[in-house]
Amino acid sequence: MFTENANRIFNRAIDDYHRFDDVDHPVENPFDEGSLDHLLYMKNWVDTVQWHLEDIIRDPQIDPVEALAIKRRIDKSNQVRTDMVEYIDSYLLDKYKAVVPQSDARLNTETPAWAIDRLSILALKIYHMRQETQRSDVDEAHRDACRKKLxxxxxxxxxxxxxxxxxxxxxxxxRKYMKTYKQMKMYNDPALNPVLYGAKK
Incomplete structure (x- = not known):
């Protein structure tokens, strides 16, 4: 099944990251470039790094200059995540291009890749919630609450x-057909963000 394979790849990426637990560690994708497995691994690796950047930036003692640098890194990561979703959708669009939709075929509320995006984040939530159930520096009430959330x-x-x-x-x-829309994020585009294009005046 597609999702069984995807979840297995997500778990591998998460485990690979936590061997080093370093947001700057270079990715070592074990799958062939151009394959869907390669895309799924990269997608989750980007998500995993961003998860930990979000943790770091919430340190109340963080240096403001470092926090700003991380915030900009997160913004860039968000753009990469969006691009990765669109790559996966493009792969699936090409895979199913020969399928002729039925006359009453419907459009889904989201594309497969955006649902896969949520599945990738869910794998991260599961990993980290499971870690909470195994902590020895908290009381049983904390572990029990986390087991229920898990x-x-x-x-x-x-x-x-x-x-x-x-x-x-x-x-x-x-029975359904795919239709994708570029996200057209505006905040990183110097031609669309008024703060950026206003700075040029």
């Missing part, structure tokens, strides 16, 4: 995985 996350993973499988099945059968 159960919810695991249930959510099952449900989201099933929904993605059903969406892909519908696309393959022509």
């Amino acid at each position: 159960d919810v996350l695991l249930s959510q993973q099952v449900d989201l995985s099933r929904a993605i499988e059903e969406l892909i099945e519908d696309i393959e059968a022509g």
